[in-house]
Amino acid sequence: MEDTGNTEDTETAAGRPHRHDTGTREAVLFGGVYGSVLACSMVAALTQYGHTSRDSRRYDAAWLLVTALASALAHGYAHYIAERAPHRRGDALRALADEWPLVAAVLPTVVLLAGAGWGWWPASGVEYAAFVLNITLLFTLGLVTSRWSHRPWGSAVAVGAVDAMLGMVVVVANAVIK
Structure with missing residues (x-):
């Protein structure tokens, strides 16, 4: 099948949807941005009251991971039920699996928080490192996906x-809120 540059799903000869690379790139950007902003928001919310013990950092890491998984599940499910075409066996699992960039984007922050909880580095102030990490990730995602799309530097x-x-x-x- 000839690639017309269209970013929409197309049908393959076997009648199964086929996503072009652009769709995958869009999914990586969307999931990565959503996951990174989610990680920033969760770190801000979970550290609002100044709990900086190792136990609280492990708790923060666990809640961030649970929230990311729940968000990916909800988003994948929404895509599945919003699809107008008839569903085939396995479509629901594919819709959920397509949300991997969202979960992958929060994993560095989960490791950062868990590492503070395990004593790898100080638990106090780790939220600032998490913010810098996620802002850097957001910048990198935008830069890389733009270059994938052949945009100028x-x-x-x-x-x-x-x-x-x-x-x-x-x-x-x-x-401001604190």
């Missing part, structure tokens, strides 16, 4: 900066 850097601003909004909101 200037545009790619601008897209990365806009993505990073999403994380900055959470950091600023956290500082």
Whole structure:
């Protein structure tokens, strides 16, 4: 089947939907951005009251992972039920599996929080490292996906900066609300 550059799903000769690379790239960007902003928000929410013990950091890591899995499940399920085409066996599992970028995006923050809980580094102040990590991840996702789309470097850097601003909004909101 000839690639027309269309980002929509197309049918393969066997009648199964086939996603073009652009769709996969969009899923990685969407899931990555959503997961990184979710991680920033959760870290801000979970550390709002200043609990910095190792136990609380392990708790924070567990809740971040549970929240990411629940968000991925809800988003995948929403895609599945919103699909207008008849469903085939395994479509629900494929819809859920397509949400892997969201979960993958929160894993670095989960490791950072869990590591603080396990004593690998100080538990106090780890939220600042988590914010920097996620803002960097947001910038990188925007930059890389823009370059995948053959955008010029200037545009790619601008897209990365806009993505990073999403994380900055959470950091600023956290500082103002505290």
